[in-house]
Amino acid sequence: MESARIGASTRVRVSIPSPIPPKSRRNLLFNEFAPKFSSKSIQKATVLRCVRDQETVDPSLAQNYKSDELINAIEVREWENGKSVDEIAAKQGIRIRRHPAKASESPRNILEKIVWDKVTEVSEFKKTKPLNLVKEAAEQAPPARDFLGALKASYHRNGVPALIAEVKKASPSRGILREDFDPVQVAKAYEQYGAACLSILTDQKYFQGSFENLEVVRKAGVKCPLLCKEFIIETWQIYYARAKGADAVLLIAAVLPDLDIRLMTMICKELGLTALIEVHDEREMDRVLAIDGVQLIGINNRDLGTFEVDISNTKRLLEGERGEIIRKKDIIVVGESGLFTPKDISYVQDAGVKAVLVGESLIKKSDPGKAIAGLFGKDISI
Numbered sequence: 603m604e605s606a607r608i609g610a611s612t613r614v615r616v617s618i619p620s621p622i623p624p625k626s627r628r629n630l631l632f633n634e635f636a637p638k639f640s641s642k643s644i645q646k647a648t649v650l651r652c653v654r655d656q657e658t659v660d661p662s663l664a665q666n667y668k669s670d671e672l673i674n675a676i677e678v679r680e681w682e683n684g685k686s687v688d689e690i691a692a693k694q695g696i697r698i699r700r701h702p703a704k705a706s707e708s709p710r711n712i713l714e715k716i717v718w719d720k721v722t723e724v725s726e727f728k729k730t731k732p733l734n735l736v737k738e739a740a741e742q743a744p745p746a747r748d749f750l751g752a753l754k755a756s757y758h759r760n761g762v763p764a765l766i767a768e769v770k771k772a773s774p775s776r777g778i779l780r781e782d783f784d785p786v787q788v789a790k791a792y793e794q795y796g797a798a799c800l801s802i803l804t805d806q807k808y809f810q811g812s813f814e815n816l817e818v819v820r821k822a823g824v825k826c827p828l829l830c831k832e833f834i835i836e837t838w839q840i841y842y843a844r845a846k847g848a849d850a851v852l853l854i855a856a857v858l859p860d861l862d863i864r865l866m867t868m869i870c871k872e873l874g875l876t877a878l879i880e881v882h883d884e885r886e887m888d889r890v891l892a893i894d895g896v897q898l899i900g901i902n903n904r905d906l907g908t909f910e911v912d913i914s915n916t917k918r919l920l921e922g923e924r925g926e927i928i929r930k931k932d933i934i935v936v937g938e939s940g941l942f943t944p945k946d947i948s949y950v951q952d953a954g955v956k957a958v959l960v961g962e963s964l965i966k967k968s969d970p971g972k973a974i975a976g977l978f979g980k981d982i983s984i
């Protein structure tokens with residue numbers, strides 16, 4: 603074990619695992635961020651990088667940062683040592699691993715299988731679309747639309763939870779949901795009948811979605827802000843989503859350690875994207891509530907490991923102190939999955955949600971747009 607110094611007047615000694623990773627790897631994270639940072643953020647990244655790299659920090663800069671942020675930098679080091687993304691995740695109660703521990707091992711559940719496949723898919727993608735090019739494309743994309751603002755406006759206008767209508771052809775739990783699937787037609791119908799925002803599935807293997815779908819919907823004149831519904835495990839995917847026209851991205855707490863959520867939320871902010879951070883249980887909710895800057899939390903009623911759906915999950919997670927913290931922090935909560943009737947919508951609204959994410963109950967209907975009034979028990983398009 604070695605110890606790190608954090609500058610002359612802010613000496614903090616911390617244990618750091620050996621060996622120190624090669625310089626090129628240590629700098630990856632910083633180099634990825636630096637070009638997109640505003641000057642204040644660059645300052646912060648500089649301090650964190652110095653801590654991580656065991657360099658002396660200018661005390662006048664270091665004093666601006668809380669010790670837990672500096673400790674995070676230590677986590678970055680552990681993370682970059684390569685050995686511990688799954689170890690750090692496990693410490694936070696995350697059961698979904700990025701990689702099998704042994705080559706012969708099978709995934710524990712469908713979500714883990716999706717994540718393992720996603721790791722391979724993203725590394726393949728990056729061979730033909732390197733980060734610097736994807737970043738350039740993200741910078742050149744038309745500005746992101748205000749996803750969170752659209753949800754708030756719709757809630758205040760209609761007095762019922764704002765609708766994020768999901769454009770999905772298939773899912774692992776339900777198979778094919780719609781044979782004659784035309785993403786643009788469905789998106790336009792949802793918008794016409796009152797959706798505040800749209801969620802576009804981009805995963806190909808399990809949901810038969812694509813980034814092309816996101817792009818064509820964006821270019822078809824649809825005005826609703828768009829959520830890129832993807833299994834994000836790397837920052838590269840966030841830039842790619844922005845380049846393809848996303849206004850928001852999904853970050854799943856069951857998959858991402860706190861440090862990832864923090865860094866990814868920061869990147870989203872820099873890019874003007876809204877981060878919808880999804881939780882399924884109390885532990886995930888508590889982790890996310892402890893992260894600064896979170897504005898939008900989705901409570902998934904579907905256990906992504908077992909497929910079990912129970913809408914009382916939303917109520918349970920919003921009870922007591924958690925609900926208090928959410929109200930105090932002015933966080934908007936989205937109720938996700940398993941919503942089929944006006945009674946379901948009232949139930950989650952009474953529990954405290956101001957938005958809902960709905961797929962199956964709309965997309966399976968012969969006219970998905972008109973089905974919205976049926977779901978809410980009233981016309982929400984006016």
Ligand SMILES: O=C(O)c1ccccc1NCC(=O)[C@H](O)[C@H](O)COP(=O)(O)O
Binds near residue numbers: 712
């Ligand atoms: O829906 C699945 O089968 C699924 C499996 C594994 C990971 C994620 C999965 N779905 C994502 C979602 O949670 C839903 O698409 C979304 O919340 C809408 O749900 P619904 O209204 O029940 O279609």
